[in-house]
Amino acid sequence: MRLWKTILAAAVLSMAAGNQALAARTDLVIGIPLEPPHLDPTAGAAAAIKEVLYANVFEGLTRIGQNGEVLPDLAESWTISDDGKVYTFKLHTGVKFHDGADFSADDVKFSLDRARADNSVNAQKGLFAAIDKVDVIDPATVKVTLKNPQGSFLYNMGWGDAVMVSPKSADTNKENPVGTGPFKFQNWAKGSSITLVKSDHYWGAPVFLDKVEFRIVPDAAAYVPALLSGDIQAFPFFDPDSLAQVKDDPRFKVVIGSTEGETILSINNKKPPFDKLQVRQAISYALDRKAIIDGASAGLGLPIGSHMSPANKDYVDLTGLYPHNVDKAKELLKEAGLENGFKATLKLPPPSYARLGGEIIASELRDVGINLEIIPVEWAQWLDQVFTKKDYDLTIVSHTEPNDIDIYSRKDYYFNYDNPTFDKVIADLNLTSDEAKRKELLGEAQKILADDAVVGFLYELPKVGVWDAKLQGLWENAPIQANDLTKVKWSE
Amino acid sequence: MTVYLLKRLAIALATLVLASIVVFAVLEILPGDPARLMLGMNASADQVELLRNQMGLNAPLLLRYLHWAGGLASLDFGRSYTYSVPVIDLVRERLAVSLPLALIALALSTLIAIPVGLYSASRRGRVGDTVAMGAAQLGVAVPNFWFALMLIYVFAVWLRLVPAGGFPGWGPGAWPALKSLLLPAVALALPQAAILARVTRSALIEVLNEDYIRTARAKGLPYRAVLWRHALRNAMIPVLTILGLQFAFLLAGTIIIENVFYLPGLGRLVFQAITQRDLIVVESVVMLLVAAVIAVNLLVDLSYAVVDPRLRSRP
Secondary structure (H helix, E strand, O other), X not given: OHHHXXXXXXXXXXXXXXXXXXXXXXXXXXXXXXXXXXXXXXXXXOXXXXXXXXXXXXXXXXXXXXXXXXXXXXXXXXXXXXXXXEEEEEEOOOOEOOOOOXXXXXHHHXXXXXXXXXXXXXXXXXXXXXXXXXEEEXXXXXXXXXXXXXXOHHHHOOOHHHOOOOOOOHHHOOOOXXXXXXXXXXXXXXXXXXEEEXXXXXXXXXXXXXXXXXXXXXXXXXXXXXXXXXXXXXXXXXXXXXHHHOOOOOOEEEEEEEEEEEEEEEEOOOOOOOOOHHHHHHHHHHOOHHHHHHHHXXXXXXEOOOOXXXXXXXXXOOOXXXXXXXXXXXXXXXXXXXXXXEEEEEEEOOOHHHHHHHHHHHHHHHOOOXXXXXXXXXXXXXXXXXHHOOOOOEEEEEXXXXXXXXXXXXXXXXXXXXXXXXXXXXXXXXXXXXXXXXHHHHXXXXXXXXXXXXXXXXXXXXXXXXXXXXXXXXXXXXXXXXXXXXXXXXXX | OHHHHHHHHHHHHHHHHHHHHHHHHHHHHOOOOXXXXXXXXXXXXXXXXXXXXXXOOOOOHHHHHHHHHHHHHOOOOOEOOOOOOEHHXXXXXXXXXXXXXXXXXXXXXXXXXXXHHHHHHHOOOOHHHHHXXXXXXXXXHOOXXXXXXXHHHHHHHHOOOOOOOOOOOOOOOHHHHHHHHHHHHHHHHHHHHHHHHHHHHHHHHHHHOOHHHHHHHHOOOOHHHHHHHHHHHHHHHHHHHHHHHHHHHHHHOOHHHHHHOOOOOHHHHHHHHHHOOOHHHHHHHHHHHHHHHHHHHHHHHHHHHHHOHXXXXXX
16 A cells, blocks of 8 residues: 555656646747837837737737738628728627727727828828728727728738727837737836736737747847857847857757848939939849849848749749849940949948948949949938938838838839839729739739839848747748747747 | 136036037937938828927927027936937936946956056066066957957856846846846956056056155165055056046947947947937937036046145145
8 A cells, every 4th residue: 555655656746747847938038139119019110119019919900920911810800892992890809908998999990090190100101091981880890991992901901000009008008018919018128128928818819928028139249149048049030140150059940031121222213324224224234143142141032033022922033134244234334325334322221231232232333334432321311311312323221011012103202213104003903902913913013113123123131030949939931020929839 | 625626617517518519519410310210111201290390300409409408407308209208217227237337347447457557567577567468468459349259158158157148127136137247347347457457557667766765665664565655646646537537438338348248228328329310318318428427527636636635735
């Protein structure tokens, strides 16, 4: 009898010990390079805001999945009227904001009306431009009427800028964000870290992590020691140049994914001699994309031939249109009456893709007779001089907004590109929701931009993530600005 | 003494006013619009204008200067454009890191530098002096971010004694906070100590050549007593000057070390505010630093009077 007791006790003990080893970690520290200026995704363009809060703290009617697909979120389903102008959303019930307030159709109306109001400072106000009115049918049903059909409406509602907020807390979200998501905000130690904890009353599938800390690490030199010491377990946006130090370490996973960042050599299309098609085409021929990707992006990143991510389902491969060809470039310059070449400026913002890529591009263009003066600028200067005042010849920048080919049709945009045919395609696209038709129009749009050599299309910015090998569920790709932690867990 | 003090105070005040004009003017010339930065590339010009109005950026220049300077005079430092919280709160949070860090680094640097300087000066030209000054030369030459990374690899990655970076705040207790400030303080202190040791040594050597040292020795005082009581005290003036400059640097000029250890210090606040064109933060923090430097200099001036009695009687 005693013996049995002992054996039983030993068995129980060993099981308990086994269980303990099986119980996985539930905390996570993520390194991010930039601190969000504030924590309200509906009031600022900074990617860092969404990279902390999207899908974690705040949710929208729809949401974007890790491959860029539209998924239901707070709206469990919807119907679209035959004319494509009326969207009726059926909302999840029993949803609460973190402050205890109930989420209902009134909050949807409030959030959408607030974002599109005259005094709105929503950085993506254009997402809501098509909305004519928002009506509350009952607490779980809301009807959105559009001025005209809009093919991308459901996608637009999945952006971080279109998340649902409560009238009680909307004004204080900058400091104390209150959403409906699976994590609630706990603490922001300014300059240091932002901490989220699991919300106890989440309506959807429970998350695996109890506590997540986003730690701000501005210097890429600190990434590797932070990983090696175990202080930080994941860098969703790692520095490609430091990869060599962790690549072969079995403790870490290196994940190369896609982004929506079209990295381009922007050209001021109205400024002579860039107003001549031959000159722009000559630049395209002069560019050696492989050399640029190798030098500016550690060999990572896919070449592009127009303004669309190769990861996008509507992508058309146009990289063969202007292969690297110095003779052809010189010939075109000669046709344009510039056989002796010319001088121009190249303004470079701070990211390394621009600063490193700029050096390579300057040397490539020198080979065909275009002498560039490189002018490094800060972001604030870039936005002021290049983007707003259009005082530039050439610049390098990555356009990271998803599905943003329409920027080429915007009046007064910094490319100074004006093509009624292209504008017509985009106008049609906006009114089309049929997938096949949209694909055709998007293909057409990509071809027009490539034919016109509006800018020098370089490559798609890669997403280089490095994290602990035992960590699962982090996004491989970055279809929108986000670090979705809803499926993240520790293995074992 | 009183005249000396009043004169110093008047100069300090005039410097403050002048600095406020220069700081404000320089930042106004800087291209870049905080509203556009916040709203990004997809916002319309109207929206940017709206935000500019909300931020009060469209008021006339002189009015904004007077508003800001008037606020400063009544210790109101304004509100951050980007964080939309009072600047003083931001500064207070950052000082909780920067001030202890600067003090620890300064203490470390003094504790290393003064004995080394004394040792070297008293053994001038001998092996010990050569070795010490060689080490000091190395300390000045080694870039501190590299030295910091080496410290991280040894003490955080390899030995795992301290965290590789970050700052837990003073909430969880003093020890975790101090632990995270240890490596940065060492990284900051060593180059400062190297400079200070060299200054101490040369100041002492100069003093040791003075006639009164020979007299003191001649009247039979032991070498040690001469060194401590007569030489060191007289050599303190250049040492104090350097210490004052170092403290001002350690308070705000440590951006590189703050970045390597990702510490939320004052240097990073200013740097971030400049890139985001959070002008009010830059202006107010820079003014606070100017005030701090002036205060430190004033203290140094006063401490001259303490170590050098001749300054006390001078009008």
